[in-house]
Amino acid sequence: MSIKKLSKIQPQSFEFSKDNLQKAEEEIKKYPKDRKASAVMALLYLAQNQNDNWIPLAGIKYVANLLGIPYIQVYEVTTFYSMFNLSPVGKYFVQVCTTTPCMLRGAKKIVDVCKKHISKNQNELSENKTCSWVEVECLGACANAPMMQINQDYFEDLDENKTEEIVQSLLKGKLPAPGSARNRKSTAPEKERKTLLQGKNA
Numbered sequence: 157m158s159i160k161k162l163s164k165i166q167p168q169s170f171e172f173s174k175d176n177l178q179k180a181e182e183e184i185k186k187y188p189k190d191r192k193a194s195a196v197m198a199l200l201y202l203a204q205n206q207n208d209n210w211i212p213l214a215g216i217k218y219v220a221n222l223l224g225i226p227y228i229q230v231y232e233v234t235t236f237y238s239m240f241n242l243s244p245v246g247k248y249f250v251q252v253c254t255t256t257p258c259m260l261r262g263a264k265k266i267v268d269v270c271k272k273h274i275s276k277n278q279n280e281l282s283e284n285k286t287c288s289w290v291e292v293e294c295l296g297a298c299a300n301a302p303m304m305q306i307n308q309d310y311f312e313d314l315d316e317n318k319t320e321e322i323v324q325s326l327l328k329g330k331l332p333a334p335g336s337a338r339n340r341k342s343t344a345p346e347k348e349r350k351t352l353l354q355g356k357n358a
């Protein structure tokens with residue numbers, strides 16, 4: 157999203173809901189008084205959850221005030237970690253892993269499906285505003301490459317067709333069942349193979 161567009165949709169103010177303020181205070185209490193800045197990640201995560209999965213500038217300033225630190229220090233954290241979104245994401249937020257194991261197993265085709273059906277560029281909403289996608293680094297599921305994360309769930313062992321099916325379903329407002337597209341149990345071999353030899357003969 158362009159800076160011009162983004163500046164137009166920034167809310168003027170942000171504050172935690174009663175529940176989240178209580179949670180934030182509990183997080184802050186976990187650290188010595190002169191080290192309360194250490195709660196920054198937890199507070200940003202609360203702010204993001206409260207604001208449809210993205211953190212506005214007003215939220216960054218609010219968290220900085222709460223922690224008594226310069227807001228640029230909080231901004232630095234939000235721009236360093238890819239789990240913090242600084243522009244609106246869809247109700248279905250697709251994160252495609254494009255690190256080496258996933259790339260070698262076909263992540264580019266998954267990216268192409270996202271470009272074709274969600275939006276031409278990452279970090280943009282689909283036409284019907286339900287979805288957005290982004291490329292990310294390793295999500296720790298390399299044994300099930302290629303894979304993508306949608307909201308909190310992992311979709312693994314993907315290919316072009318399966319990804320297309322999942323994305324079409326998201327665009328219609330439905331989140332399909334997560335897990336392996338080849339029905340593997342976690343990272344277990346397919347067809348319940350127990351040895352390499354079995355694998356060779358299967």
Ligand code: FES
Nearest residue numbers: 253258294297298
């Ligand atoms: S490389 Fe994709 S999950 Fe690790």
